[in-house]
Amino acid sequence: MSSVSEVFGSMVFNDAVMREKLPKDTYRALKKTMKEGRSLDPNVANVVANAMKDWALSKGATHFTHWFQPMTGITAEKHDSFISPTGDGGVIMEFSGKELVRGEPDASSFPSGGLRATFEARGYTAWDPTSYAFVKEGTLCIPTAFCSYGGEALDKKTPLLRSMEALSRQAVRVLRLFGHDEVKKVFTTVGPEQEYFLVDKQMFDRRKDLIFTGRTLFGARAPKGQELEDHYFGSIKPRVKAYMEELNQELWKLGILAKTEHNEVAPAQHELAPIFTTTNIATDHNQLTMELMKKVALRHGLVCLLHEKPFAGVNGSGKHNNWSMSTDTGINLLEPGSSPYENAQFLLFLSAVIKAVDEYQDLLRVSVASAGNDHRLGANEAPPAIVSMFVGDELEGVLEALESGAAYDHHENQVMSIGVHTLPKIPKDSTDRNRTSPFAFTGNKFEFRMLGSTFSISGPNVVLNTIVAEELRQFADELEGAQDFTAALQELIVRTVREHRRIIFNGNNYSQEWVDEAQRRGLANLKSTVDALPCFVAKKNIDLFTTHKIFTQAEMYSRYEILLESYNKVINIEALTMLDMAKKEIGPAVTTYVRELCDTVIAKKTIGIDELAEQTIAEKIAKLESCFYKKIASLEDALCRACGKSDALALAQYSRDTIIPAMQELRAVADELETNVAEDYWPMPTYGDLLFGV
Ligand code: ADP
Ligand code: MG
Secondary structure: OOOHHHHOOOOEEOHHHHHHHOOHHHHHHHHHHHHHOOOOOHHHHHHHHHHHHHHHHHOOOOEEEEEEOEOOOOOEOOOEEOEEEOOOOOEEEOOOHHHHHEEOOOOOOOOOOOOOOHHHOOEEEEEOOOOOEEEEOOEEEEEEEEEEOOOOEOEOOHHHHHHHHHHHHHHHHHHHHOOOOOOOOEEEEEEEEEEEEEEEHHHHOOOHHHHHHOOOOOOOOOOOOOOOOOOOOOOOOHHHHHHHHHHHHHHHHOOOOEEEEEEOOOOOEEEEEEOOEEHHHHHHHHHHHHHHHHHHHHHOOEEEEOOOOOOOOOOOOEEEEEEEEEEOOOOEOOOOOOOHHHHHHHHHHHHHHHHHHHHOHHHHHHOOOOOOHHHOOOOOOOOOOOOOEEOOHHHHHHHHHHHHOOEEEOOOOEEOOOOOOOOOOOOOOOOOOOOOOOEEEOOOOEEEEEEEOOOOOHHHHHHHHHHHHHHHHHHHHHHHOOOOHHHHHHHHHHHHHHHHHHHEOOOOOOOHHHHHHHHHHOOOOOOOHHHHHHHHHOHHHHHHHHHOOOOOHHHHHHHHHHHHHHHHHHHHHHHHHHHHHHHHHHHHHHHHHHHHHHHHHHHHHHOOOOOOHHHHHHHHHHHHHHHHHHHHHHHHHHHHHHOOOOOHHHHHHHHHHHHHHHHHHHHHHHHHHHHHOOHHHOOOOOHHHHHHOO
16 A cells, blocks of 8 residues: 555645646646636636646546535536547547536536526536545546526535635734734634444345435334443444545545544444645535545445434434634634734634624524434533533633723733733643533634534535624724724723623533523524524524625525425425334334234143233233324324425424424334334344444
8 A cells, every 4th residue: 555645635636736737827827816716717727627637537537527515415516528529430538628617517406495497497617726626436526616697606615615705805804903914815724523323234224214314213222322431432343443444545535634533422433533624625525525434334334324313312423613714824813822912813803703603693503403403402412502602711711801800810910901911821632621512612713513414514614704704894894993903902802702791601501501591691592493594584694694795685595495495305204214114114013023922822822821921012012003003193194284384484393393293202102112022023123233233
């Protein structure tokens, strides 16, 4: 095997490759375009395309595709081969600048939330030159944005790029005030930690619920779960280790900085974390990571489950979105620094985040809302549905002192004055971090912990970038006009902390006391997806996104529609899958077992045995069985009544209030049956098989 440094990025048309393969002036023109975000000159595009094609052919590629991220949350590709007929019966391999820059995938079946009428259904894709092209499975993939002909975003990439622009614009204004004229651009950076489960493929194939919905809809608890905490960070089993090694190789080839891997809390649960990078690249990379996790698993006879809650009773899977802002000169703006001057700038950016999270709690909550994530948030394994922030004791002390004007350092009796005094050391050590907070400051970045494991990280980062951009805009507006900058800065920070202090909570987010306290503080508690989604189109949020040109109002409504529809579809598929399994698999299995018991009872009676334990069991199961069929009928009835609802929000509310409870009741009886039916009769692998079978 070649060394990691040779493998790393070997399938990526990255900067080093461009410099080597492109004529000097083409390279320079391309870099300029990438830096300034303008469109590529057609002549330059032709040269780049040709070099890219030659490179891709040398990597074994035969096809190319515009690789994009439609609203389905996964990636899409439509392959075209490079071949072009020569007229003498042969072919040559061709790839033009036009094909590189713009594609027309005729992708009319992707969700558009009403943005496209079918007669103008074709969208187009446009190259995002800030994200490198790569070769995956014999295809040159060109990362692109996906838009309608009217220019409306139909994907998850376009608004992300727009939000990064918006944040950069405002952050650069603020940095000017601190004299940083050298900074031309500010990037947000993200490192997403990805959790997942691995199960044996043969067992997976025997569970329709896993096949159709990605999670188990039935299943009694195994005698053992995660209570011994013996899996977390435990030694990795050989089969899993082999999987992780191959996965790393595949990720490294694509230039993905896969760094950490370990076992997670639940049995069969694992985590992979990359080193952070620029947000749009991190988003592309996380999509590729999820795709490869699934593909590589199959090569090992495994299936990778990315669902937020594959198993009841053990932890589900999330994704921690570590987020910060960094200048093009390499300065992390959430690094507290060591001089009073650096500290002042840090405190201003920190205040912007505090104000943003408080004012747009609802949007952050919406950005992590899904049917799957509803099983986690607030279930004592993930942060609650209430958004709050953890800043740690040291910063808390500073903020308190700033707010009250009191001494923050009791030993020196010093009153904190911005731009004069230095902050205490803020530890980056992870040991004393609050693990229950949905949004935690971890030394030089924030960790947004509410994302579900299947999520594209685009949505949450669009929100984060935009809400912070908005606060920075307000700050810049205010400070640009100030006579005495330091005094105005001090006043602004103190006022911001005072007004938005309620969002800061350093205690245990899993406790009931916090739920009560949050209510007293007036924080939002949007318990389910259905509660959260309508907030997306609240006036203040439409104003926010339209002001910063992230979404038009039409784009927002289309996204709202898509999210509601997707919630309704997920619940419907789950309910239908349950009915299918209940009627075709579980019911008949129970019947067979009861018959076996009854036959035994009759046989015993004919030869005069009057110890009839089987009769007691048969009676118990028969009772459960009749209850089971009643629950099937109730769920069927609930689904029938759903058919009449044409309004997406009304249907979602109905799903939450009627269909989901009916599903839960059916499951409860089925799980009770499972514990009473002999193993040989149960028609599918159990929790014990799935969770401990690898
Ligand atoms: P843990 O949360 O498990 O203690 P770390 O603190 O080392 O782990 O980092 C978690 C993730 O945060 C990693 O993906 C890391 O690359 C990322 N990270 C570190 N610094 C930044 C930053 N400035 N911006 C964004 N992500 C970061
Ligand atoms: Mg973490």
